[in-house]
Amino acid sequence: MTVQEFAQEINRKSREFSDLIQRKMPIIVGRMAKDHYQDNFRKGGFVNGGLKKWPKAKRQDSGSSAAGANYGTLLSGRNHLFSSTNYTPGAARVRVHNDAKHASAHNFGxxxxxxxxxxxxxxxxxxxxxxxxxxxxxxxxxxxxxxxxxxxxxxxxxxxxxxxxxxxxxxxxxxPVRMFIGESKELNKEILSKQEAEVRKIIES
Structure with a gap:
């Protein structure tokens, strides 16, 4: 490889790294976070250093035969809170959010x-x-x-x-506090592992 070819290769990888940081990773991380947080609903608790189960909803212990009594905590027939969990990617950043009316009240109590x-x-x-x-x-x-x-x-x-x-x-x-969006050790570990894999792909390409 000539000096000129080496310089061109460095420039190419530099552009790929920039694209990874500015565009690709925000989308990847946003998708991973959304999946992780929505999985909290399925598990009935928040995963951060293990599963922290949510307090049960009163309807779950009501003895009612109505359909609503059979849904998990923070779940319903419409699953509005669950489906309102989303992400908005930007340049080298991503915002994960839930815009449901009472999302904050559920998340923080x-x-x-x-x-x-x-x-x-x-x-x-x-x-x-x-x-x-x-x-x-x-x-x-x-x-x-x-x-x-x-x-x-x-x-x-x-x-x-x-x-x-x-x-x-x-x-x-x-x-009560039923956190479904927040800092998670497990999610951070998954993101770091994915980021390292994407960097290796560029280096080895």
Missing amino acids: ETIETPVTPKMRRFAWAKYYEAGGGKKNAGNGKRKGKNAGSKEVNKAAEFWKNFALTKKKKLTIKM
């Missing part, structure tokens, strides 16, 4: 105060019936009165009935 509205009470009654707390009259197909029945079918129905009948004007909801 939060105490929320909310007024009890008539709409919320109607919703609570609907959830009460859905949880098995209301029965239909055999004759006319209508549900029994809101106070009918002396025994609640399960904890979920009891919860929603109490919510619908509460005399409180405002509710205080304490959301």
Whole structure:
């Protein structure tokens, strides 16, 4: 190899390294991070030096036969929080984010105060019936009165009935920390390994 050819090779690899840092790695890292964080939802906890399980949602221990009670913590039929995890690559950087309305409250924990509205009470009654707390009259197909029945079918129905009948004007909801995006030793190790592999490819090409 002549001096000129050597200089050309150095320039070529320099351009490849620059492209790796500025364009390729942000996309690669963003994809890896998104996959890692979404996998936290499947595992029901945050992986950082091992799996840190999330506190269970109350609906999971409610005894309800409703479909919602069977979903994992932070999961639902729509999986809105899960699917809102995404990444935005830039020049030599990437931003991993979740733009769902209550993402921060779930990730870091939060105490929320909310007024009890008539709409919320109607919703609570609907959830009460859905949880098995209301029965239909055999004759006319209508549900029994809101106070009918002396025994609640399960904890979920009891919860929603109490919510619908509460005399409180405002509710205080304490959301525990269920981190799904954050610093992760396992993710950092995977990223470093991938970065080294990409650098070796350029050197050996």
